[in-house]
Amino acid sequence: MLRGISLPLCAAALGLAVVAAPLGGRAQADDVTLEVWSHEADQPAKVAFRELAARNVEKAHPGVKVKITWYEKNPMLAALKSALPAGKGPDAFYLEPGFVEYITAGYVIPLDDLIDWNNIEPWARKVWIHGGKTYGVPQEAYTNEIYYDKDALKKLGIELPASGQFTQAQFLDVVKKTKAAGMTPIAQGVGDRPFPGAYVVGEALLRKLGPDDYLRLFTGKLSFADPRVAEVLKWTKEVVDAGAYPKNFMTLKLGESHYYFYLKPGALMLPMGSWYTGRAFVPEDKGGQPANFPLGVMQFPAMDGGACNECKTSAVGASFVINAATKHKDLAAAFLNAMSTPEMGKMWIETIYLQTGIKADVKNFSGPHAAYFTELMERQKGAKYFIGAPQDLTTGECKDAFAQVLNSGFPGGLLSVDQAVQMMNKSCYKG
Amino acid sequence: MAVITVERLSKRYEGGSAPAVKEVSFTVADREFMVLLGPSGCGKSTVLRMIAGLEPITAGTVSIDGRVVNDVPAKARDIAMVFQSYALYPHMSVHDNLAFGLRRRGVDKAEIDRRVRAAAAKLGLSEFLQRKPHALSGGQRQRVALGRAIVRDPKVFLFDEPLSNLDAALRVSTRNELIKQQREIGTTSIYVTHDQVEAMTMGDRICIMNLGEVVQIGRPLEVYRNPANTFVARFLGNPPMNLLKARLEARDGRTVATVAGVAVELPARMTAALASQSDRAVIAGLRPEDIYEVPPSGTSATRLPVRVVAVEPLGAETLLALTLEGSGEELVARIGRDTALRSGDRAEVALDGAQVHLFDPATTRAIV
């Protein structure tokens, strides 16, 4: 009889064992593990930066282990979206200011009393203030720039004005000349991101409209049918029709567009946030930019009759927040603080070559990319910043329309100006 | 050593209008070989399965050695069964097939092996012990199925048409083999078949069933000679018994049967019993072999005028399809191989009144 019963028993036992195993695996008595999820797994300098902060926390708090799980952005967001509603997820995690829904949903907690805000630039903190409370610790700051190949520009016989900024007509001319020389003018692709395709048109709109109307445009208060918007779109359309973007614009991924720009097949320009270097400055055999690449930085072109041609987008990128469901609030705050000391700010700039929201006093740049960073700082002189990017300003249907129309369909040459205006207005304009 | 008694055994399937088995009763004596014979659907297999414990019993009892076993599960009745499809375990070797029933019963390992080898030797399977059933011929499989029953050394053997999947030649030899084995072992056996030859040759007794009921039980020749009704009369024998319309008439103070206008003399034992029943319709049964072209000497032959419809020479004998001149009824005769009759001939055939069977047209039962 025993033999007969053993089968279903086995099956049941197996099933139970399977069900039970993951539940029982994680028990620890005294040791506390702080779970952190972070994007930017493929940027070694940032990995080193955050891991160092983690080790520092561990040193200061014996018995504590800080475990950072490194993700790609989309999988991480997917994981967060499912874990947080269940009251699960990491104690602290990477987030960008655009993801307001995490705040409105109450998934992250106010940090006003937990963080040493003296270490943080006020303009960066402001991005994370909603309803009088601060929800995130800004870490990365960036500006939108056009990177370009200095040698190639020279070869075309074109000189960049001292201001670093072409006029809109000059820019169109540069595009045409580059194309005529058989080179792709602008390396850009929207295969895996909802924003790079809109760099040119977005920055142009900002300069033409000025910060206030620009904000109104992307918050549904200004129509895309506004004549100034139409003018910008018309100019952009000319740039697009001149063959500015690669043929595989639609499917080219962000990383591939970098590679496209500096290596194969090569392009004159790459409009990108200044976080570009986070990935470009890795060793060449890891896919990074060649050591001798003549990297230059230029401003987005000035618009005719632009309300604010000295304007540029600055945004806070990588930031960290604390899960409302955490059981280790103070430890998580300690980790966030450990990443925000002036020393860490200095390390950020010196190893990542990127702006930061951490107050850092860096006067003398050294290292292999010092020249680049000096040039980047040069381009910030006299600039008037608009904080926030369209993909962060828009929500829901309008966000989807932005990604599909201004980011991809329009620069991809699939839509006329009228169509773009109509589609954007339908999804965004509430006036 | 066992006696099986079946008493008023009935089976009614859920949703079925008529019972599949109606109050069947019989007793199988110790060491007896009982054959359940009947056309398909007559309920004989159901009776067998109820005895085996594979089918719930609606009413009545099955007893083994006087003990009612209705509530005893199949495995505890100490019965072995040989199935029509043999039901060999296809994933086990011959050896394991034979050994399995014993292992289940906790028989000692050495003893199992001894018994398996003995049975295999007896059935000529020794060299196939390691083969799987699919690598055996039909006859070999049949023997394995038999062997599986034998090794168990049960109180009772049940056979459910075990030969019907074999071809004709093999069937005859296997039949003989089976009889030999059963006689040697002497286990009480019940054997279900629809084949009258098997029934006649194998059974100590035959139990004939029709429409869920027992029609007649008796020794084979007894049943053959004295069929209890027209069903048995036609079911046993090949070609079947000829059934002709007849009348009983009183003639010269004796009762005769007139068939197609011809008076047939009946034997004395009959006339005595029928004395009071003259002038009524009956059915006269006449086996084909009791019709002669030339009557054997020393018998009182009656002659019937007939027309020959067809002649079927079978070699050893010849079958004649005939129509009676008087009534147009058809009948079949089995005569010697040297007949000169041809299709279309008119002739007279002879019959012996002593061989005539009489049945009641209303009840189909035998008269006398």
Place this chain on the structure above:
Amino acid sequence: MQPRLAPLRRVPLAAFALFYTIVSGGPFLWVAVMSLRTTAEIFKNPYGPPSPAHWEKFTDAWDKSNYHTYFWNSVVVVTIAVVLVTVIGAMAAHCLARYRFRGSRLVRFLILSGLVLPPQLLILALFQILLDIHLYNTLTGLIVVYVATHIAMTVYILEGFFAQIPQDLFDAAKMDGYSDLEIFWRITMPVGAPAIFTTVTLNFIILWNEFLFAVVLLTDDDKRTLPLGIMHFMGSHQLDVGMVATGLMIAIVPVLLIYGFFSETMIKGMTAGAVR
């Protein structure tokens, strides 16, 4: 009787056969070659031969690119799920094929209706349910979902086969003293082995390749199954084409190996649901 063609017409037939062989096999061959070349080599000439052949890419992918984790996760999930769904499905199929009982038609209908349930209808709710019972983002949760969603097909195939096993065999077993459970374990399972094997191969292939449930129900890198692992590499910033190709081969090779040995069974398994 098989149709024969005149020799003249055989030429276009052979040409077409060759053409489709290239179409169906070519892409695979291309990836196989790429799996032995570095990304740099591939970008230099996407269609070059694998010389030198970088076999070390497989060990690299295995060790450094986490493919061993993905591979073993797939092995664990698929093996346990296939074993469970086979045993559980076989028990149900045996019961439906063997016993007469009130409501058996209802039970059969209920289970077999799972054949037409689209995964899209389940996935959102499964996500919520696994969160509720804390099986979200666990291999256990994925296994449970795999078992539940593949029972219908398993029962469907097995019941059809089990029903053909002659009743005599079960009667014989009963007289030999088998209990009902033993009859299942000792008769139905071994005798039904061909059908079991068919469902095992079918379920193995389907689950080894499964993407939708996995992508929704798993998030951690160290819990990814192979298809998710490959997608992860496709999504990463610096697209390492050579390494992805190696990963593809790691995912394909087990299937191809089994296919090489059991191509007939696998073909039968994959088409089992369609041939009625």
Place this chain on the structure above:
Amino acid sequence: MSGLSRRLRGILGNAAATDARAASLGLLLMFLAPALLFYAGFAVYPVLRTFYNSFHAIRPQGVVEFVGIGNFRSILFADPTFWKAVGNTALFTVIATLVDVFGGLLLALCLFARAPSAGLLRVIWFTPVLMSYVVVGVIWVWIYDYDWGLANAILHWIGLGAYEQSWLGHPSTALWSVMGAHIWKWLGFNMIVFLAALYALPGEVLGAAELDNCGWVAKLFYIIIPMLRATIVNLLVLSFIGKMMVFDLVWIMTGGGPLWSTETVSTYVYKRAFDWNTFDLGYPSAIAVLWFVIILAFIAIMTRLLRQRDRLEF
């Protein structure tokens, strides 16, 4: 109740104890319970919950709000993306199903007509069926790659360089390109099924047709296809269902872009559920429910229509 009591009598009483095909409730449960538990818990319950979800808006922190048919009304009357997805899915389903089934028949006939080394070809042609959507998707993304993909390379080699393009990057080609990859994966499947059906055809009939002086084409249209009707119908329905739910390959190859040109109902459901940052599962559930109902209706209509004709024919 009477059923239960009868069943209980069955367990306790002697009647059932000896019936080879009867079983006690306990025994039945032992055999069926595991399957039913798994099935009920992780297939039936999710379906019910999806239906429940579809009538609710699910907000962050577990707030569930009843909205009646609000979701359905929005989907049907105020969601152009949904209708775009429906159009794409319908096109995909019809074209890919037809090509799959009749292409598969063509391949099967090819082997049936004794193409050289048919046995080997059969195995090779079936191989794509075994590959996962991820593998197929990645391979075909590369084939369609603008810079180094096989598609453009071949065009270039045969002198049609002018037609080189970003296959997955343009709305006019993206859906067709994905369809091509999908068909590539499934052709072999249909072929195998047809081949089995072809070999099961009674040889006498084909022989008789030959005696009736039927050419190959005539034989195909007058004998083979009519006799394969049941198989064709089966495969059409099967393929149809599969394509109505197409997700994996589209998601892997294009994610629904560019400009919603490859958005299918399934990818839209996924997007609304997990990519839209709304945390609302109610609306996408409503789409899934709506689509399921439509699929069921189509299956019912298809089988009804095709069965009707059967009755007329025989």
